[in-house]
Amino acid sequence: MTIEEVIRDCGDDGLQEIAEKALAGEGLRREDGIALFESDNLFLIGALADELRRRAVGDVVTFVLNRHINYTNVCVSGCRFCAYFREEGQPGAYTLSLDDIMDRIRKTASLGITELHIVGSHHPSLPVLCGDARKHQKGVPPPPPPGLHRH
Numbered sequence: 001m002t003i004e005e006v007i008r009d010c011g012d013d014g015l016q017e018i019a020e021k022a023l024a025g026e027g028l029r030r031e032d033g034i035a036l037f038e039s040d041n042l043f044l045i046g047a048l049a050d051e052l053r054r055r056a057v058g059d060v061v062t063f064v065l066n067r068h069i070n071y072t073n074v075c076v077s078g079c080r081f082c083a084y085f086r087e088e089g090q091p092g093a094y095t096l097s098l099d100d101i102m103d104r105i106r107k108t109a110s111l112g113i114t115e116l117h118i119v120g121s122h123h124p125s126l127p128v129l130c131g132d133a134r135k136h137q138k139g140v141p142p143p144p145p146p147g148l149h150r151h
């Protein structure tokens with residue numbers, strides 16, 4: 001089924017007009033974006049997005065091999081939607097040691113993974129480390145091995 005057929009058969013004049021504008025390379029209005037957001041026609045929207053992607057970059061798809069290391073799930077925030085966090089001392093709570101983190105970083109590098117994402121919860125007794133502050137903290141993992149980018 002071509003994208004033109006999908007658009008023609010979508011049964012929604014408003015969506016049809018938006019899809020045709022998008023395919024013609026015309027800019028969409030704010031109302032168009034809202035209409036797409038509120039629509040439940042995922043088949044049309046998915047097919048349209050895929051067609052626009054194909055026209056923009058072809059069928060060559062690239063990706064990054066990424067590993068997340070979550071060094072702790074102990075958190076004081078208590079966000080009500082979160083199924084991940086534990087209170088300190090609660091069953092299932094964990095905090096990785098620096099050696100554990102370094103071991104995981106070394107294994108990550110040996111697997112050919114190129115991007116490393118280190119993130120944790122709001123642990124009550126660990127420092128908040130961001131930006132240049134990391135360089136001045138003791139116990140912070142050193143820069144990752146060559147070829148592995150810290151995210």
Ligand code: SF4
Nearest residue numbers: 075077078079082121
């Ligand atoms: S881990 Fe993140 S999402 Fe979960 S309670 Fe803590 S701050 Fe909230």
